């Protein structure tokens with residue numbers, strides 16, 4: 096089931112100008128796709144450090160198919176001139192650009208700070224100067240750290256355990272400060288384990304669903320670190336929906352931090368078994384290994400605030416999202 100975005104948003108985004116930072120990445124490219132379907136004029140800025148240009152094939156293979164327009168600017172949010180040019184006159188900014196890896200941030204904390212924190216400041220400044228109405232920020236559930244209380248709700252004190260989580264928390268506080276200080280509304284959307292087609296499976300830092308789909312399709316068994324470890328896996332269309340709802344909100348969001356998830360706990364072992372079953376490969380049962388030091392055991396979101404502020408509810412459940420994702424990896428694995 097692909098989402099019928101028109102059913103949800105009608106002509107709200109028609110002819111509206113939007114910028115997506117990191118727009119060639121996994122989540123950014125899905126926001127872009129929904130927006131061009133909805134008739135928006137979409138500019139993407141991406142330094143191509145963490146993505147494949149083929150993420151935009153949906154558009155560049157047949158631009159005439161879409162009512163909206165898409166333009167990719169290959170540049171960095173650290174380059175103020177380029178950033179200023181692409182931001183000026185945009186109504187909406189979806190700030191997705193970041194280096195998104197917890198383990199890599201532990202190895203390269205300064206690079207991460209420069210890219211993810213200074214970059215976010217640049218995006219806010221460009222948005223302020225460019226007359227942007229509202230900005231959404233790709234925040235992260237990693238800000239919650241490993242407190243055992245479930246579900247995670249936004250009023251809990253953040254406990255970042257890595258430079259990456261600290262970067263994301265800094266971004267949230269900047270969103271709130273800018274929304275209070277200037278004529279620029281903002282929302283921080285705390286994504287929980289987003290997955291779906293086009294997620295990079297080729298890096299040592301790749302998300303678990305991308306890695307499991309790839310390995311199991313290739314007939315290899317996967318190892319699960321910790322039998323009862325679980326996550327709130329969230330199909331990417333739900334993250335797109337939360338971003339679009341935030342932009343459509345009639346009320347200011349005032350820099351509020353809002354969870355974006357499915358609100359359902361799936362164990363990693365269950366995930367591996369479900370993929371094997373969908374592939375008809377029940378013989379590929381996961382190898383259950385010991386838990387890894389530093390891994391958070393459980394992650395589950397409370398979605399009350401998302402419902403209250405954005406009217407958000409997940410529109411694609413885990414099973415349907417997983418089936419679509421697996422089908423995509425089956426078609427796209429070279």
Ligand SMILES: NC(=O)c1ccc[n+]([C@@H]2O[C@H](COP(=O)([O-])OP(=O)(O)OC[C@H]3O[C@@H](n4cnc5c(N)ncnc54)[C@H](O)[C@@H]3O)[C@@H](O)[C@H]2O)c1
Pocket residue numbers: 116117118119120121122123140141142143144145146170171172173190191192193194195210214233234235236285286287288289290295302
């Ligand atoms: N995928 C998840 O589960 C998840 C969870 C929480 C938060 N997030 C956040 O969501 C956002 C999107 O994540 P994703 O999974 O799509 O990752 P991704 O790596 O596919 O996308 C990030 C994009 O940002 C680009 N980028 C990085 N630095 C840049 C710079 N200086 N200038 C311009 N572009 C730059 C990369 O090239 C890449 O295309 C990130 O901010 C990430 O931290 C993702």
